[in-house]
Amino acid sequence: MKIIIINGPNLNLLGKREPTIYGNSTFEDYFKTLKSKFNEVELFYFQSNIEGEIIDKLHEVGFSYDGIILNAAAYTHTSVGIGDAVKGIETPVIEVHISNIHAREEFRHNSFIAPNAAGIIVGFGLKGYELAIQSFL
Numbered sequence: 001m002k003i004i005i006i007n008g009p010n011l012n013l014l015g016k017r018e019p020t021i022y023g024n025s026t027f028e029d030y031f032k033t034l035k036s037k038f039n040e041v042e043l044f045y046f047q048s049n050i051e052g053e054i055i056d057k058l059h060e061v062g063f064s065y066d067g068i069i070l071n072a073a074a075y076t077h078t079s080v081g082i083g084d085a086v087k088g089i090e091t092p093v094i095e096v097h098i099s100n101i102h103a104r105e106e107f108r109h110n111s112f113i114a115p116n117a118a119g120i121i122v123g124f125g126l127k128g129y130e131l132a133i134q135s136f137l
């Protein structure tokens with residue numbers, strides 16, 4: 001079972017960025033914990049601040065991997081291109097957000113990914129990534 005976590009812009013700052021919203025842990029540290037919890041899964045991680053790189057990664061993995069966990073961060077609310085990429089690939093995509101985007105500013109309520117996601121997990125902090133992995137097992 002091959003699963004990749006794809007994180008979008010500013011999520012490289014996890015641990016430093018607005019810790020009251022996003023927590024104190026870096027994603028690299030959390031990813032180590034995740035890997036140890038799911039030994040049976042081949043788990044990969046990709047982060048980019050660049051929209052086209054996220055689209056390229058979705059194309060690269062989207063016809064061979066078993067699952068994609070996508071937190072497109074701010075691009076969730078703006079990127080028709082990432083939404084189209086999710087629609088165009090075969091691997092199911094679970095959309096994850098650390099914060100509850102529906103309890104935040106209005107502009108965060110829209111998602112260009114949601115209409116083509118297999119499922120959506122929001123507001124559970126970093127634990128949302130673990131829940132998303134479980135949903136593929």
Ligand code: DQA
Binds near residue numbers: 074097101
């Ligand atoms: C986020 C929510 C987005 O609105 C925001 O732009 C992010 C992170 C989250 O995980 O809660 O960067 O995707």
